[in-house]
Amino acid sequence: MSSRSQTIADILTRAIIDHRLVPGCKLGERELAEIFDVSRIVVRQALIRLADDGLAQIERNRGAFVAKPSMQEAMEIYDALTLVEQGVAAQLSDRLGPAGWAELRQHVERQRHAVAAGNDALADVLGQEFHTVFVRLSRNKVMQEIHAQLVRRTTLLRSLITADFDYCNLLDDHSRVVDLLEKGRLKQAMDLIDTHHRSVVRGYIMDREVFPEMTPAEALAPYLEAKADGATASVAPRKPAKTSGPAKTSGPAKTSGNSDGATAHLHVHLPKKDPVPTSRAASKKTNRGLPT
Amino acid sequence: MSSRSQTIADILTRAIIDHRLVPGCKLGERELAEIFDVSRIVVRQALIRLADDGLAQIERNRGAFVAKPSMQEAMEIYDALTLVEQGVAAQLSDRLGPAGWAELRQHVERQRHAVAAGNDALADVLGQEFHTVFVRLSRNKVMQEIHAQLVRRTTLLRSLITADFDYCNLLDDHSRVVDLLEKGRLKQAMDLIDTHHRSVVRGYIMDREVFPEMTPAEALAPYLEAKADGATASVAPRKPAKTSGPAKTSGPAKTSGNSDGATAHLHVHLPKKDPVPTSRAASKKTNRGLPT
DNA sequence: AAATCATTGATTGATATCCAATCTTGTGTT
DNA sequence: AACACAAGATTGGATATCAATCAATGATTT
16 A cells, blocks of 8 residues: 555545646645545645646645646647657557557447447546557556656646537547558658647637636545545535635536446536536635736 | 755755666665754655656655666666657757757757867766757747656666767767758658667666665765855754755756756766765764765 | 735644554574 | 564654744724
8 A cells, every 4th residue: 555645646636637626726735634634744745746746736835726737838738748649659650569459449449339329428538548548558657657647637627628529520530540550651640649639729718717616625525435434424524614615506516426436536527507506706706816 | 945845855866866876775764854954754755756756766664765777667768758859859840940950059069079178077968968958949848847857767777877878979969860850851860869869778787786885975965065054064053043044046956957967966986985884973963064 | 085004813834752553683492 | 494573773644833924804094
């Protein structure tokens, strides 16, 4: 078992890439310490890890916040991701054996089935996973870790944007990349990777200031069930009073059953049905306004 | 200023890439805490940063050690570095303006002069710096940070090898890469980058188990001069001081692959001066005795 | 009343001390 | 010699405390 700070960093990472903790959200040491029932020091170590990973930013004497990348940084992240995946593509076009191509095709097929079945959530996850599988086939752990970090950051970015992707198109891109690569048309494959990412970035609109916001306690509760086994179950209210905001619509995003327990929080972007009334609109200035 | 754990992490990073702390070297919390005159917790946070950077590895209940990458990992690191630099090369061949090409040529010239002057140490630093300048011209900070981290890890690797490079050849490679790129011969430039790194890896012999080893106290002494301002060596009272203030410039500086590794700590493999086995300061705080 | 200044409160950065778990070592026993 | 076991050392973590800084007040001045 790894250290506790690593465990907590992992949970926070999950919560961030699940979009339960949104950019700009304050990550107070004392608050998190109470939520996880550990000392502040462990929380601090976890926050250091998150900051090193680019998912949080720590401001001296002001605390840690979920990172809120600028548009500039967003483009840099996608450029870097493109660069990495193009490089991997070049390597694979030389070195990948039949088993590798089969794995890629199989993955694309799985996603295609998910799309056909209307399971958008699964399709979204598989769509992201494709890139990970792709890089894994390079058999370079260092590269995998770099890529995984970039993917986490792009996932964070998707909290800031209008995620209105056309899964069919993106899926088709995956399929075509595999085809082109296997046929040795490296240049075209690399161009397609570039286009693929650009098509994602193009949809970005970062000036929206409205997020469905949860307090960290609400956001993190699902991940704690495993730990707070049975009895003590509901993590919730140790100290209800202070938690920053007024209790917003407690049901963050319906998610109906939310049965998925610990592992499967794959929250997809919901269309803008906006069940949340505009109550928050003028209510107060939340701490989401970031410096810079 | 940034946090103390960051400062200490920076110093340790410098010491590692200067080859003063060699792979496998134990980084004991208490020992480092006394050396830097901080609490163990700050040291621990610094070690977490190093581990996240790949320069140290932490084993539960056993402590932290300077990372000792395997041959496999070494090759992966160089593969990743090649991939990144090839990608940057592709970008630069499209986008770089005359000023950029001039900067690259100027850098190559500086190294050429250093070689001509027989200043191997400077030539070595400039040789590494070339790659950093190269990537900086991509104007992608994310990419720069990834690259800088890879460079740090390759520098660490050089503690494990017979560093018997042919500077002239490597320098010539730099020059030729610039030439090829500016002429638009991207493919050849990328191949040369690959060859360049492979020629470095080829010289690696990792099974040597004998290192010139210093105790951390010896290894880190040079970096502490700046901190012990004014009063220098003297007793260094622990409680009142806290001199957060005046440190400033001469300090440890940011690690980011910035130039000027030239702070004179150029890894020269020291002669095997028999290390005093246990004679190390048993006293507590006073052991910051200055070098020499 | 508006603007400025000062006090208060809360949060972070950091230290010291203590404790439990685990690893290492050295010794004693068979 | 091999094994077991006790002692010591080190790490991981908790708690309590303190100083410095930032945020939000409230009081004062114009």
